[in-house]
Amino acid sequence: MLLGYHVSTSGGLHKAFQEAEALECSAIQIFVGSPQMWNTPIVSPKEAEKFKQEWKKSKVKKVLVHSAYLPNPASHKTTLRNVSLKKMKEEIRIACAIGANGYNFHCGSNQDSNIEGITLTIQTLNRLAELSDEKYAIPLIIENDAGAGNRIGDTIEELGLIWEGIKNKKRFGFTLDTCHLFVSGIDVRTKKDVDELLAKFDKLIGLEYLKFIHLNDAKFELGSRKDRHANIGEGFIGLNAFKYWVTSPKLKNVAFILETPRTGNLKEDLKDILALKKIAKSR
Ligand SMILES: [Zn+2]
Numbered sequence: 001m002l003l004g005y006h007v008s009t010s011g012g013l014h015k016a017f018q019e020a021e022a023l024e025c026s027a028i029q030i031f032v033g034s035p036q037m038w039n040t041p042i043v044s045p046k047e048a049e050k051f052k053q054e055w056k057k058s059k060v061k062k063v064l065v066h067s068a069y070l071p072n073p074a075s076h077k078t079t080l081r082n083v084s085l086k087k088m089k090e091e092i093r094i095a096c097a098i099g100a101n102g103y104n105f106h107c108g109s110n111q112d113s114n115i116e117g118i119t120l121t122i123q124t125l126n127r128l129a130e131l132s133d134e135k136y137a138i139p140l141i142i143e144n145d146a147g148a149g150n151r152i153g154d155t156i157e158e159l160g161l162i163w164e165g166i167k168n169k170k171r172f173g174f175t176l177d178t179c180h181l182f183v184s185g186i187d188v189r190t191k192k193d194v195d196e197l198l199a200k201f202d203k204l205i206g207l208e209y210l211k212f213i214h215l216n217d218a219k220f221e222l223g224s225r226k227d228r229h230a231n232i233g234e235g236f237i238g239l240n241a242f243k244y245w246v247t248s249p250k251l252k253n254v255a256f257i258l259e260t261p262r263t264g265n266l267k268e269d270l271k272d273i274l275a276l277k278k279i280a281k282s283r
């Protein structure tokens with residue numbers, strides 16, 4: 001089972017592997033710049049090389065780059081979609097330079113309607129694939145969103161509609177975030193819930209395209225539309241539910257990433273990983 005955290009890169013991208021080691025990660029997620037800023041830092045070839053060297057020495061098998069929070073591929077504003085494309089392309093270039101296994105992003109939101117949001121998301125993502133096809137062809141990973149406001153891609157059905165419009169499907173993959181599913185009103189707590197959800201994903205998209213799972217408990221209730229992650233077993237999803245996720249034979253090729261609250265004390269922060277490893281073995 002590939003399992004790990006979203007880790008910090010403060011002090012340089014390669015620092016990710018220090019935290020990864022302390023947190024016993026075999027998969028990690030990182031930001032390549034400040035997630036709240038439009039400008040993207042320059043990553044020199046030397047820095048990228050350093051990252052690859054540290055990666056080689058570590059137990060990490062997969063690195064996922066999460067986009068900044070600002071891009072909005074579904075926006076009704078053309079200018080915002082265009083700067084989003086530019087920003088995403090810059091981050092993809094870095095993700096590619098460090099040899100990451102994917103670039104994870106959200107579809108964003110649309111003020112006018114969901115249908116328009118889906119149409120514009122498809123347009124933006126097809127363009128993004130074109131722009132990065134030749135030199136930066138790493139997997140573009142669409143993450144399901146938490147269904148607050150006019151967020152696009154909060155249900156498997158909506159992800160399926162986006163998928164229908166994607167031209168170059170082999171460039172794309174998906175991440176499902178358990179907290180986002182749950183607060184969007186999709187129950188994920190029983191084996192039946194997980195099996196049905198994965199069957200639906202398989203029917204509308206294809207399980208071979210599901211590459212990552214964000215394992216997060218939820219601070220708020222089913223359908224609450226409030227996206228606040230909780231530590232594993234400390235939220236409304238509960239420890240038992242995660243057992244079905246980490247032991248599902250349908251997810252054996254998927255990497256699991258935690259985005260749960262951190263204390264800053266790495267020994268203490270290890271507890272979510274240890275809890276998941278324990279329930280994975282107790283099947
Ligand atoms: Zn995300």
Ligand SMILES: [Zn+2]
Binds near residue numbers: 143
């Ligand atoms: Zn997530």
